[in-house]
Amino acid sequence: MTSTRVQTAGLSQLACGQHDPHAALALLDRSLALGHRRIALIRYLHAQYLGAPLESHHHEYVHKVAERLSTETIGRIAMAARARLEG
Numbered sequence: 001m002t003s004t005r006v007q008t009a010g011l012s013q014l015a016c017g018q019h020d021p022h023a024a025l026a027l028l029d030r031s032l033a034l035g036h037r038r039i040a041l042i043r044y045l046h047a048q049y050l051g052a053p054l055e056s057h058h059h060e061y062v063h064k065v066a067e068r069l070s071t072e073t074i075g076r077i078a079m080a081a082r083a084r085l086e087g
Contacts (some may be wrong), residue, residue, distance in 0.1 A: 016084055021052035025086055028058060037065045045081035 008030065014023035020063055024047040031040035042061045047054060 015046060015050070016040065019050055021047065021050035024050050025052040025054070028052070028054075033057070033060050037068075041065055041074075041077045042081040042085060045078060049081075049085060 006012050008027070008062045011023045011030075014020040015027055022041065028040065028043040031043050041062055044054075046060060047058075069077075
C-alpha cells in the first residue's frame with residue numbers, strides 16, 4: 001500500500017471506527033481535492049452526522065454532485081453512508 005492509502009485507511013478507521021469528526025472531515029477534503037463524486041457524498045454525510053465543522057465549499061461541492069444524480073442513486077449513496085456508520 002502507498003503511504004497515501006495508509007493515511008486514508010488510518011483516517012477511515014478513526015472516522016468510522018472511532019467516530020472522529022475531524023478524520024471524517026479530512027477524508028471529505030481529500031475526496032474533494034481528488035474530484036471524487038459518490039465517495040465525496042458518502043463522506044459528506046458521514047462528516048455531517050459526526051458534527052464535523054463543514055464549510056460552504058463542502059456544501060457547494062456535494063450540491064453540484066447531487067444535481068447530476070438521480071433520486072435513486074442518491075438514495076443508494078445515503079444507504080452506503082449509513083452502512084459505513086453502522087459498520
